[in-house]
Amino acid sequence: MKILTERMEAHRTDSHTIERYEATGGYSALRKGFEIGPEAVTAEVKASNIRGRGGANFPAGVKWGFLAPARPAYLVINADESEPGTFKDRQLLERDPHQLVEGVVLSSYALGVNHAFIYIRGEYPKPARRVQHAVDEAYAKGYLGKDILGSGFDLDVTVHLGGGAYICGEESALLNSLEGRRGEPRIKPPFPAVEGLYSKPTIVNNVETISNVPWIVSNGGIAYASIGPDTSAGTRLISLSGHINKPGNYEIVMGMTWRDLIYDIGGGIPGGRELKAWIPGGSSAPWFVPAEHLDTPATIDDVNDLGSMMGSGAVIVMDETTDVVAAAHRIVRFYSHESCGQCTPCREGTTWLERIFNRLLNGQGRMADIDLLIDVSDGISPGLTWPPAMTTICPLGPSATAPVVSIMKYFRDEVEARVVSGIPVALEAADG
Amino acid sequence: MKPATLSEAEMDAISDWSESSQQLVRELLGKYPDKRSAVMPLLYVSMIENGYVTAEGMKSVAVLTGLTGAQVQSVASFYSMYKREELGKYLVSVCTSISCFLLGADDVLAAIEDETGVPDGETGHDGTFTVEHVECNGACGGAPVVLVNYEMVEGVTAEKARELVKWLRDGGPDVVGTEEMQQLFGGAKSFDWAVREPEGAVLPVPAFAPYGSARGVK
Amino acid sequence: MADLVTITVDGVAMQGKAGEVLIKVAEDNGNFIPRFCWHPRMKPVGMCRMCLVEVVGPRGRMLVPSCTTTINEGMEVDTQSAVVKKAQEGVLEYLLINHPLDCPVCDKGGECPLQDHTVAYGPGESRFVEEKRHFEKPIPISELVLLDRERCILCARCTRFSDEISGDPLIEFKDRGNAVQVITFPGEPFSSYFSGNTVQICPVGALTAKPYRFKARPWDLEAVESVSMVDSIGSKVSVQSSQNEVVRIDGIDNDATNHGWLSDKDRFVFESIHSADRITTPLIKEEGQFREATWGEALDLVAERLTSFPGAQVAGLGGANSTNEEAYTFGKFLRTIVVTPHIDAQLDDGLDPQFLVGVTPRAAIPDLETAKTILLWAADLKEEYPVLYLRVRRAAAELGANLIVVHPRATGLDDVATHKVRYRPGTGPEVLRELTGDDADYTEIREALAAGPVVGIVGRTGLGEDPRLAEAVAAFVRDFSEGKIMPLARRGNVVGALDMGLAPTLLPGRVSESAAHDVLESEWGPLPEGLGRNATSILEGLRDGELRALIMLGTDPVRDHAEPELAAAGLDGAEFVVAMDQFITDSVAAADVVFPVAGFAEVEGTVTNIEGRVQKVNRLVPSPGQTRATWSVLDDLARRMDGNLGATAAAAIAKEITGVAPAYHGVTWDALDWGDGREGLLLPLAEGVQHLEYIPVDGQLASVDARYGLHLGRVLYDDGVRVRMSPSLAALRPEGAVFLNAAALDALGLAPGSPAVVEGASGRVELPVAVDNSLGDGTVYVPANLESTRSLGAAVAVTVSPGGDA
């Protein structure tokens, strides 16, 4: 079952053009939407049970319901895709931008929004070119602008390029950035749906979430809800990367096990090596290991129940050769580099973690560093549970603790050995 | 969305900018309900004019958006793509985040440092290359990934990275495009790119047409 | 009344107003939650994470920042749990990672929240073994403030202050994550009139004030509460000394006036107190030269000379920089010992005294919090009343009031104004007529004014402007729904001086001379008959020989009167001049005898601000040399002139005032020192009465017709004596210039920087010309009271022509 990638697979070379889009039923959902009216469009999205694909997995219909009545209101598409391991939105932006644009028009119509923004990360000029081109085409064809298709509905779309900052994927930081400010997350409440862009009611949704809207309107929310498990309805794009034979994006119906995903879909581990661990939902998520998780189902709720998350649907696979201390360091370094710097525990704590890891990697580790790593993590995310308790404004800081906790939980012996010998365990094994 | 009209003071602030950049400024200011929102795109335009984000450039952006220099500097310095030092003709960025790291990104970076003679985070004396490691670039399925002036090449090996550097150094292309480089130096991709696209970057500024640095690849 | 909400904190039930944040409600009820970034006068940012507490909810306990969490009914809070303690320790340990341990040499050591919190809530020791972050040693971010980035804990108090409160966001965060630092922009220093506030609110020693740096250790400081007398806003201050020297002035938070903020002038003017130029002995002029004299000698001489003139040939000027008690004694001395009616505390640069103290309904500063619309037709507040500027800025920017600014040039508030009207000086009456009439240009403004409550802040936009225009504006505002008037008067205690009767038409207690003459005679004994002369008339009388002697109290007419030539001629024409002052100003230099008197921080007493709020000023340091309190000098003088003022102590005078001055009934020092009175007492109190109820009139002024109208506007750092005597501030005085718009420059064939001559009825200047495109056609702006501009004098109609050889 394919929703998002059907067109691009069937029409390799021109799925991004308006001609192909129209020829394959594109913008017919929009016509239908204008016929059934905004309340009915909203009702379909609610009925679909689609949960946000940006990472938090929050039901889109419920979020839309929170939109405060004040106007103007805004719709902002989160195309900042920066969570390590994630590259699905890039494909949607490049290969089927009109699907997103139609979703934007439908969603704006449903929400009573007359100006929408697509915030694309700065390192994505090519996706931005495609989207801008699609927006221009849509204007030219009357799918955007004034009185769209004679419906009386007006919509402008601004494509905005980021400046290089992972934190701008967090929705309130994104809004600050879009306002021309530092991309610092805002205190919540108020939530964007009440006070968002320019302090006006704003809905922020992920590219993938909104790209599903045309299908939902065409086929009905119930049809969408009936795909896959109840609370993980619909299809979703999974990004496979790392030590895997067939990395890439896969549109799947949720519910298969991790074994199916990694070995069937992903083709297993290169060189027939052993699977050591994987991250089930972007680098922020606590790790899974084969002994405990390989035969559990990959659904939002099952993964939550096991103390991790599906997040942005990015699966990062690590084989037996992986130096877990170095891998954890890489992830911690990412969060330290990307911390916006507002919260003391995140700003100072993630950097401290990184520096302790640096010492471990340089062979200057001490046994006490193991407890210190855990305790510094605990200061950022008290109790070290998942979803994380936080001493911070946003979950970026706590995300940095996930790899620390994971390696201490599953590979503590390797960490200890690392402190003692200063040499990565995986290397030692390889040498003999 | 109509282009904005600029006041005398605003025009003064960008009087030494090219006419096309001045036109861009008007268009960008017209795209947002609040002119402060144009700060980020305008910073890119200032990079097109000055090569990097200079104090004068920030001052101009400040005038255009009604901010102080300190406020513009505060925004510019938050993001990693607004470079505040002179750059080489080619900004070579190597992703070393987790997925690329697992597949040998550190070797790719080392090869590029060695081949260019430019250490991570620096610009070579002859002004050809700036080399940097960067965090995840959304190409994890085609790891390791290298960007040249933000045009992406996926599935790069250490050897291919050296060839890429040579190609840039010897050929000195004015425009670098993701498609051409991918074909010459790339390997596995995150997904099927499917279409050849004729556009590329002429500067270490993202080649996104509204901000003006894109141009056709020969 | 805001709804009250009940919450429980650590088992104790407490109440707060709906919408208030937890940290404040807890503190108001005696439970102090540690914090760094939270400041009660700024929007919370929840960044430092020091104030985390646990809120117990239906879904368990949640760690939340108490500075961003608003209270709800029934909220249950734990500030002491193990999780909270752990979080506090964590935050402190993280903060200390990069904070240098240089407390012994840090200005903040001893009064540092980071130090205090570390002792109270911190971990025993740091486990951080890596190297700390290093920055270049302190960098000056302005003429007055130094920044030590190593010590900064990134609480964003300074950056928020400059952005939210003072509206000059010149100090900002730079970079991201662990590299974040506070900094200015190259070539754009933090030259704010309010920079000192950032030093005061910095929770560590990252921002330090040059005038205070290394002057004292906090534990050596003595302090008193007082009121800034730099302007008439009545900002509450803490004056602090070390070894009998005032070394620091900080703002004190109060709702009534300054919210804790000060201008840098309020804050750093203390340097003048200990200036080497203070007069410390009495001086007698002999053959054109001053010589030091004893008090006995000087007093005898003055008593003898004053007695030699008929009372009506003697006049008194000044008192607007004195306390109420000093001003009262000065007036009583003049009216009952010298027996003269010629008294003026203003120098004809203010508003009609009856209007100033008697206008009704009168706006108080807190009325700005509830005003829907504010009409500001007065001086540029940022230059003349910086703390009031902050309050109006807040009203417009934060509280959503409509702000209408009418002024000849751009003002500091234009960026938050909803409507701006610019006009050529001299044409104000016409603008007012259009505004009151049905001129279509002003429809929106009239509509805004129709939405009350309206506060009209009125005063003279520049020195040349007819004061009756302000009155006419007030008459206009009064007609709007809930319209209230705030008339502006400049000098520190000018309202107090007028309330003490230092004007020809007034007697003590906000009463008119005509109405209260007989009543006061029953207290004071016989008073001179008839109304006296005002300042200009006094100077004219002296010049023309109709008056023969002058007593000055802390006033400098040669610099401050609108016609400097008249002032000089008046002093020159006087047969005998006595000055009571702290410095040899241009006017004091013309005196025959000078009495050195004590000033701010050296005397106690009361002052009355523009709202009519009485507050206490206090004594902290001894006055230098042989200086004496003004009242005691006058008391001595009176005895030598066979009179008795009964001025035995400031407190005794204060008691007399409450008895004699109707509006001051009930204003006791006790009431001002304790309880609610510490925010000042707004007159009249229940016991007091204000007989004078002045109804402003629109006298239908004629506009002045001229090719060029002169806007002679004050700047904060001018050549007034206290700025000149405070080295840190003196360095900030701007250069004088003639400002015109670019088109005018072209028309006159002038290039920026080339000389231009401005000439009017009261004088002339030749100065470099500069461009100010906020000026309309025909408006020329010259900053008032700078050394280079004083010769111009106030006139509206002027000519402008190329200077130099051109």
Ligand SMILES: Cc1cc2nc3c(=O)[nH]c(=O)nc-3n(C[C@H](O)[C@H](O)[C@H](O)COP(=O)(O)O)c2cc1C
């Ligand atoms: C640190 C952080 C980074 C995030 N990055 C992204 C991102 O790159 N893309 C995205 O769509 N959502 C991201 N999110 C989630 C957004 O805040 C938000 O939940 C999402 O955009 C909402 O869209 P959805 O409901 O359609 O998923 C991030 C959240 C956090 C806390």
Ligand code: SF4
């Ligand atoms: S947790 Fe980190 S990234 Fe998130 S707001 Fe705080 S400092 Fe910024």
Ligand code: FES
């Ligand atoms: S005081 Fe609450 S987070 Fe700083």
